[in-house]
Amino acid sequence: MYLELKNINKKYGDYKASDDVNIQIEKGSLVALLGPSGSGKTTILRMIAGLETPDSGDIIIDGVRVNDIAPAERGIGFVFQNYALFRYMTVYDNIAFGLELKKVKKSDIRKRVNELIELTGLKGLEHRYPNQLSGGQRQRVAFARALAPNPSLLLLDEPFAAIDAKVRKELRSWLREMIYKVGITSIFVTHDQEEAVEVADEIIVTNKGRVEQIGDPVSIYKEPETPFVSEFIGQSTLIKNYYKLKGFEQGDYIGAIVRPEFVEAFKRDNSDFADVIDSSEVGTVTDILFRGNSLEVRLDVNGIELTTHRSLERRPIYIGEKLRVIVYRLFAVDEHRAYLLENTELQKKGFKDRRLDTYIYNENKYVVI
Amino acid sequence: MAKRTKTLELHIKKGKRVIPGFGLTLGITIAMVSVLILIPLASVLVYSLSLSGEEFWQIITSANVLYAFGTSILCSFIAAVINCIFGVILAWTLVRYDFPGKRILDGLIELPFALPTAVAGITLSKLYSNKGAIGSFLDKFGIAVSYTHIGLTIALIFIGIPFVVRAIQPVLEKFDSQYEEAAYSLGASKRTTFIRVTLPELRPAMLTGFGLAFARGIGEYGSVIYISGNSEKKHTQVVSYVIMQKLNYLDYSAATAIALVMLIISFIVLLFINIVQIRQSQRTNNV
Amino acid sequence: MSEIISDLNTIDKESIRIAKKYKQKNKNAAGSKEGTFTKIAFISISLIFVVLMLVVPLISVVINSLKLGLAFYIESITTEYVISAIRITLLATVIAVIVNTFFGIVASWAITRFNFKGKQILTTLIDIPFSVSPVIAGLSYIMTFGRMGWATPILDTINEALGTDIQIAFAVPGVVLATIFVTFPFVSRELIPVLNAVGTDEEQAAALMGAGGLTIFRRITFPHIKWALLYGIILCTARALGEFGAVNALSKTRGGTFTLPLEIDALYLSGSADSITASFAVSSILVIISVIVLILRNIVEYKVKK
Numbered sequence: 016m017y018l019e020l021k022n023i024n025k026k027y028g029d030y031k032a033s034d035d036v037n038i039q040i041e042k043g044s045l046v047a048l049l050g051p052s053g054s055g056k057t058t059i060l061r062m063i064a065g066l067e068t069p070d071s072g073d074i075i076i077d078g079v080r081v082n083d084i085a086p087a088e089r090g091i092g093f094v095f096q097n098y099a100l101f102r103y104m105t106v107y108d109n110i111a112f113g114l115e116l117k118k119v120k121k122s123d124i125r126k127r128v129n130e131l132i133e134l135t136g137l138k139g140l141e142h143r144y145p146n147q148l149s150g151g152q153r154q155r156v157a158f159a160r161a162l163a164p165n166p167s168l169l170l171l172d173e174p175f176a177a178i179d180a181k182v183r184k185e186l187r188s189w190l191r192e193m194i195y196k197v198g199i200t201s202i203f204v205t206h207d208q209e210e211a212v213e214v215a216d217e218i219i220v221t222n223k224g225r226v227e228q229i230g231d232p233v234s235i236y237k238e239p240e241t242p243f244v245s246e247f248i249g250q251s252t253l254i255k256n257y258y259k260l261k262g263f264e265q266g267d268y269i270g271a272i273v274r275p276e277f278v279e280a281f282k283r284d285n286s287d288f289a290d291v292i293d294s295s296e297v298g299t300v301t302d303i304l305f306r307g308n309s310l311e312v313r314l315d316v317n318g319i320e321l322t323t324h325r326s327l328e329r330r331p332i333y334i335g336e337k338l339r340v341i342v343y344r345l346f347a348v349d350e351h352r353a354y355l356l357e358n359t360e361l362q363k364k365g366f367k368d369r370r371l372d373t374y375i376y377n378e379n380k381y382v383v384i
Numbered sequence: 385m386a387k388r389t390k391t392l393e394l395h396i397k398k399g400k401r402v403i404p405g406f407g408l409t410l411g412i413t414i415a416m417v418s419v420l421i422l423i424p425l426a427s428v429l430v431y432s433l434s435l436s437g438e439e440f441w442q443i444i445t446s447a448n449v450l451y452a453f454g455t456s457i458l459c460s461f462i463a464a465v466i467n468c469i470f471g472v473i474l475a476w477t478l479v480r481y482d483f484p485g486k487r488i489l490d491g492l493i494e495l496p497f498a499l500p501t502a503v504a505g506i507t508l509s510k511l512y513s514n515k516g517a518i519g520s521f522l523d524k525f526g527i528a529v530s531y532t533h534i535g536l537t538i539a540l541i542f543i544g545i546p547f548v549v550r551a552i553q554p555v556l557e558k559f560d561s562q563y564e565e566a567a568y569s570l571g572a573s574k575r576t577t578f579i580r581v582t583l584p585e586l587r588p589a590m591l592t593g594f595g596l597a598f599a600r601g602i603g604e605y606g607s608v609i610y611i612s613g614n615s616e617k618k619h620t621q622v623v624s625y626v627i628m629q630k631l632n633y634l635d636y637s638a639a640t641a642i643a644l645v646m647l648i649i650s651f652i653v654l655l656f657i658n659i660v661q662i663r664q665s666q667r668t669n670n671v
Numbered sequence: 672m673s674e675i676i677s678d679l680n681t682i683d684k685e686s687i688r689i690a691k692k693y694k695q696k697n698k699n700a701a702g703s704k705e706g707t708f709t710k711i712a713f714i715s716i717s718l719i720f721v722v723l724m725l726v727v728p729l730i731s732v733v734i735n736s737l738k739l740g741l742a743f744y745i746e747s748i749t750t751e752y753v754i755s756a757i758r759i760t761l762l763a764t765v766i767a768v769i770v771n772t773f774f775g776i777v778a779s780w781a782i783t784r785f786n787f788k789g790k791q792i793l794t795t796l797i798d799i800p801f802s803v804s805p806v807i808a809g810l811s812y813i814m815t816f817g818r819m820g821w822a823t824p825i826l827d828t829i830n831e832a833l834g835t836d837i838q839i840a841f842a843v844p845g846v847v848l849a850t851i852f853v854t855f856p857f858v859s860r861e862l863i864p865v866l867n868a869v870g871t872d873e874e875q876a877a878a879l880m881g882a883g884g885l886t887i888f889r890r891i892t893f894p895h896i897k898w899a900l901l902y903g904i905i906l907c908t909a910r911a912l913g914e915f916g917a918v919n920a921l922s923k924t925r926g927g928t929f930t931l932p933l934e935i936d937a938l939y940l941s942g943s944a945d946s947i948t949a950s951f952a953v954s955s956i957l958v959i960i961s962v963i964v965l966i967l968r969n970i971v972e973y974k975v976k977k
Contacts, residue, residue, distance in 0.1 A: 064879060065402070065879075066402050066875065066879065085881075086402060086878065086879045087878070087879060087880060087881030087882075088881075091879070093876070093879050095872055095875070095876055097872060099872035099873050099875065099876040100873070101873050101876075101877070101890075101891055102873065102894075102895070103891075103894035103895065104890075112877070112880060112882075112890075113880040113881070116880055116881045116882050116886070117881065164880070402875050402878045402879065403784050403785070403871060403874045403875060403878050403884075403887065404878065404883060404884035404887070405780060405781075405784070405884040406781070406784075406785045406787075408884075409777045409778070409780045409781035409784075409785075410781040410785065410787065412774075412777045412778075412781075413774070413777055413778040413781045413782075413793065413797075414793070416774050416777075416778075417778075417793070417796050417797060420848070420851060420852060420855060421796065421797075421799055421800065421852065421855060422796065423815065424808075424811035424812050424814070424815045424852070425799070425803070425807075425811050427811055427814040427815040427820065427821060428807065428810060428811045428814050430821075431814050431819070470716075470720050473713055473716050473717055473720075474717050474720065474721070476713060477713045477714055477716075477717040478717070481710055481713065481714055483714055487969070489717065489718070489721055490969075491965050491966070491968070491969045492721055492725050492726065492965070493721070493725075494965055494968060495725045495729065495961070495965060496725070497906070497909070497910075498909045498913075498961035498962075498964045498965050498968070499729070499913065499957070499958065499961045500912065500913025500914075500915060500931075500932050500935075500954075500957045500961070501913060501915050501916070501932075502913070502915040502932040502933075502935050502936055502954075503732060503913070503932070503935065503954040503957050503958060503961075504728065506935065506936075506939045506950060506951070506954065507728040507729075507731050507732050507735075507951075507954070508728055510731065510735060510947075510951075511727065511728055511731050516731075517727070517731060518723075518727070538724075541724065542724055542725070542728070545724065545725075574706070574709070599802055602804070603802075603803065603804025603805070603806070603807070604804070605804060605805055605806050605915065605916035605919075606805075606915035606916055606919075606932065610939065623804070624804050624805075624806040624807075624916060627804075627806050627807070627810060628806050628916075628919065628920060631809075631810060631813065631920055636813075636814065636819050639810055640810065640814060643804075643806075643807045643810055643811075646804060646807065647803065647807065650802045650803060650804070651802075653802070654802050
């Protein structure tokens with residue numbers, strides 16, 4: 016393991032920012048710390064950097080306990096949320112600053128800075144000041160500045176938060192590509208699940224100071240382990256009386272999470288579903304929203320509100336229309352864990368899920384994973 | 385949202401120790417404040433507390449001291465009120481209108497800050513005396529300014545005006561004209577808009593400016609002692625003058641006792657300003 | 672669909688047209704007789720107030736100072752007393768500005784860069800000299816270092832041990848201390864809001880890269896605060912040069928510990944027509960300095976805003 020956090024605790028007054036956090040990160044991986052605001056993800060990042068000190072627990076980088084090592088000695092590159100570029104220094108001086116502090120020879124500094132400027136595509140902007148750059152260019156400078164002294168671990172705090180939505184997408188793939196090119200172990204903080212899924216190999220989901228789940232994007236999505244993850248990831252609705260849905264029985268749960276892709280709605284005469292028509296129930300269309308590449312359909316099934324996505328290629332439907340509805344599966348949750356429940360009636364019939372794509376919903380768009 | 389800002393704040397707070405120099409800078413700061421400000425002021429306090437209650441009361445309630453407090457407070461109050469009126473007009477003119485010489489006018493507002501108080505004092509005294517340019521003119525109507533309470537008040541207006549203008553100006557600059565436009569669109573006249581919409585927005589700034597000018601006025605010395613004439617009979621002595629007088633007579637008990645009361649008064653005024661400012665920021669934050 | 676869009680378009684255009692109409696109406700209202708009248712009235716009141724209350728006194732200093740001719744003017748500002756007063760004033764001002772600049776930087780760094788208990792109290796304590804009458808400032812140093820002062824025996828012991836004769840109250844050090852007292856918060860008060868607005872991100876980044884305190888200040892912080900610092904120094908200088916009340920309590924020797932304002936006071940109170948004119952002549956030196964300060968202040972303020 017390259018980076019290890021063992022039993023980390025951190026309190027601010029009564030507020031637990033880190034509650035027995037244990038994390039292991041392998042060399043060369045690109046990890047996202049994902050969670051809502053105030054979930055403690057930034058605190059974890061800042062503790063690794065040495066910008067905060069844990070109340071208890073160990074932070075180990077490359078086999079060395081770094082708790083008492085000064086931030087500057089930890090071999091870390093840090094990209095701040097708003098980049099914290101030195102406003103009174105040019106792009107060149109910003110990147111060179113860390114090397115100057117290390118008393119690197121002038122000629123070597125020039126070589127390294129030019130190399131990074133070349134790598135990050137900042138050529139021609141060396142003598143500009145930060146306020147003369149676009150958001151994307153600033154991010155590149157921040158990235159180059161963090162990399163200049165050859166750190167072995169790169170930490171990025173909400174690296175895309177300061178960039179407007181249009182450029183963000185482009186920069187995500189750029190950053191991913193760059194990190195692979197440089198081959199540096201990297202951890203970034205984000206509250207945006209789409210970003211985490213798109214950029215990271217591994218996602219650490221945090222909530223209320225605890226690590227909820229660690230895993231690759233697909234397993235986080237498909238096998239949420241806790242109620243929080245099942246609700247936080249994807250477009251999820253919590254329903255209380257899930258047992259009223261056909262094919263599900265009441266268990267010792269407090270409710271269930273249903274995602275749009277778990278719900279199938281079809282017209283009565285649809286021959287594709289003829290074999291399961293008696294396992295379906297009636298749902299009334301209450302609302303239809305256009306989502307660009309699909310429709311988002313709200314249904315009322317026995318007083319339970321469900322949401323599904325409908326391809327634009329299929330036959331049109333209308334508000335008030337009665338459709339047949341089946342729910343393939345849902346995540347039943349108790350206080351601590353999430354459990355996948357398959358529709359028992361469909362399983363008995365050997366009926367397979369016909370929806371091949373799974374989506375993650377974010378910012379009014381769907382991302383296929 | 386509230387919770388979110390709170391946690392963000394916490395992050396920032398705790399992160400600050402990364403920056404070096406905490407112990408050194410705080411140590412120097414506290415040491416300098418203590419040696420230069422607190423210990424000398426504490427000496428006054430300690431000395432005045434060594435007086436018996438009876439002595440203290442006798443000093444404070446002696447006629448000329450009471451009159452001095454009355455004069456200082458009353459004249460400062462009137463001057464601060466007048467400054468509030470002209471302060472609003474000046475700030476309004478400087479923010480809302482364009483006219484030649486505006487920048488010079490804006491710069492001149494600070495003159496009372498830059499001009500030594502003693503210079504202001506002798507000039508005003510001369511100007512408003514019955515031989516001075518303005519004084520001789522007013523004398524024709526039987527109005528005496530120098531060596532009266534009027535003169536005292538004029539000096540305090542002079543010294544206080546920048547406080548009020550500089551308190552109101554930034555608020556007026558930031559004041560979104562959308563509020564006024566909203567009022568117009570609802571059919572309010574300009575006057576109604578000013579009285580019902582704009583003025584309430586300016587009130588906290590006016591109170592702050594008023595408080596600052598008032599506080600400065602109560603403690604003022606250099607600019608008032610020439611024009612006031614310092615007559616015990618005509619009650620034109622101000623508190624600072626009385627303290628100085630006691631000092632010159634080496635009457636330290638009286639000087640410190642009066643100073644203590646004055647410190648308490650300025651503390652109350654400061655407290656008032658702080659409360660106004662805290663209320664104001666709470667109100668704007670809630671919007 | 673396209674129908675809806677075109678519908679939306681017309682609605683939009685309609686609303687824009689209405690909005691424009693209203694704006695025009697508003698403009699008309701602003702340009703109406705009432706508006707123009709208010710404008711002229713406000714500008715006139717402002718001009719009259721400023722001219723009468725501020726400009727006339729300024730000019731009257733100059734006129735009064737030249738009443739007895741240029742020769743007398745030059746003679747009055749070159750007397751031994753005046754030269755000595757200029758020396759003391761400059762000395763006190765230079766020391767006060769240096770001390771308070773140092774203090775301002777250190778204190779604003781401590782207050783804006785770190786969080787600690789009692790920060791609000793410390794900020795309030797620093798601002799005390801703003802709200803305390805300068806006479807009380809003078810008094811407090813007398814009560815500390817004067818005949819009644821508790822620090823006097825300590826000072827005497829030191830003097831005896833070292834064979835020196837350092838006096839504070841009614842001596843030059845007292846004048847310097849009083850000047851420092853009244854100008855104490857000037858620099859820090861200008862720096863604190865600027866440092867708060869700049870934030871600590873850049874400094875944290877630099878610290879993380881291994882920069883020490885001095886490097887951070889010199890390379891990162893200083894460029895942000897240089898204009899505010901200059902602004903504070905200018906205000907501090909102006910106030911130090913003109914301080915009267917505090918110094919008046921602590922300084923009794925004309926030609927020895929008197930500063931320019933005290934010399935002006937002495938000349939004015941001596942009562943003869945000649946000495947009053949001389950007092951205005953000496954005042955004119957300070958008036959010229961304060962006008963220069965005003966101009967500098969405005970230039971720097973403009974830079975700070977930019």
